[in-house]
Amino acid sequence: MILQRTLAQAVTATGVGLHSGERVKLTLRPAAPDSGIVFRRTDLDPVVDVRAEPALVNDTRLSSTLVTDTGVRIGTIEHLMSAFAGLGIDNLVIEVTAAEMPIMDGSAAPFIYLLQSAGIVDQAKPKRFIRVKQPIEVVEGDKWVKLEPYAGFSVELSIEFNHPAFNRAPQQVRIDFSGHSYIDEISRARTFGFMHEVEYMKSQGLGLGGNLNNAIVIDDEYVLNPEGLRFPDEFVRHKILDAIGDLYIVGHPLIAAFSGHKSGHAMNNALLRKLLATPSAWEFVSFADAIDVPSSFHRLPLAE
The missing domain is CATH 3.30.230.20 (lpxc deacetylase, domain 1)
Structure with missing residues (x-):
């Protein structure tokens, strides 16, 4: 079990x-x-x-x-x-x-x-999983997020920043956790922000604790952190990290494919709320035998 x-x-x-x-x-x-x-x-x-x-x-x-x-x-x-x-x-x-x-x-x-x-x-x-049974989508202009039935857990996200620091690497990543490690490929990706946003954020009472030790900071052209990026596509990997955290607020691992374009916390949450409000779109499942669990969850570190 x-x-x-x-x-x-x-x-x-x-x-x-x-x-x-x-x-x-x-x-x-x-x-x-x-x-x-x-x-x-x-x-x-x-x-x-x-x-x-x-x-x-x-x-x-x-x-x-x-x-x-x-x-x-x-x-x-x-x-x-x-x-x-x-x-x-x-x-x-x-x-x-x-x-x-x-x-x-x-x-x-x-x-x-x-x-x-x-x-x-x-x-x-x-353990109780939520298995998505039919597609659920939230669209706002050119931004969208979606959950679809899938025999495992995968995340595909794309971002869109017309900026030299972003254009040096792909702004789209798909991770299927049946073949990839969250710890190795996602967990180390850091949050990021632009210098020109700092004053506005502080005027809103936000970003007051931010610095080069806890965020990637970008000016008009370059990443300002002396050590550079941890991954060439660290920006979109961090968006995947965020999305996984936002989705886990539902309290259970999802058996589903999540995808999105230019998504953020608000849309991720709206997607969860829409899923829960559509009873026909999901079900709780548990597994008596480990062999029946989707392979995406086989890579979880072993318990003691």
Whole structure:
């Protein structure tokens, strides 16, 4: 049987919020089967728990942020959620001392390291997948995202920036996880932004913690980071990292092909909401025998 997963023990890290600039302590704790991904604001009195679910993604300005009906915020969760998806973690409590996750180096790799250092364990309940049964699409002008039936999990994204730094490599990537490793090919891709956007972002209270250590920064022509890019097509790979995290807010791995053009957090969330609102388009499935699981999920790192 393919089982749910959590951590073997708690693990803690500290960092800075990309948009708030606030210092934040992050503690990841094991959670019971079927409890899902729950964020806990320990800086509030009383402490507030917020479960990750698509209906609570109510701010998508440059990140995915959960906002409850009482205004409690859990910001910039997509990189952490992407790491959970990459390691197949189902149940976890994420304690934070601020309204935003730490940005770390701008990718999911530090979170992968944290999770693996804590140890990943199987639990005595079957893992529940969401299998997409019919296509679901969201279109806004020349932007679109789509989920289609597929015997596994694949992501294909394209971006479009008329800029020298982007034109040096393909702006479209397809990753089928039956033959590719999330950790090796996606987790290290960093978030990016343009110098000319910085002042506007700061006027909106965003990007206050950003620097060359946690984001790729681009001027009118070049990447400003002294070390350059980690992949020639790091920009679109980071968009894939984001999309995987945004999709995992649904709380279950998807058996589907996801594709999109010029998509972002808002459209990814709209796609999930449309999927959930179309009961005929999906179903929950579990697998009694590992041999029946789509090969895209065979590459998940082994639990302890």
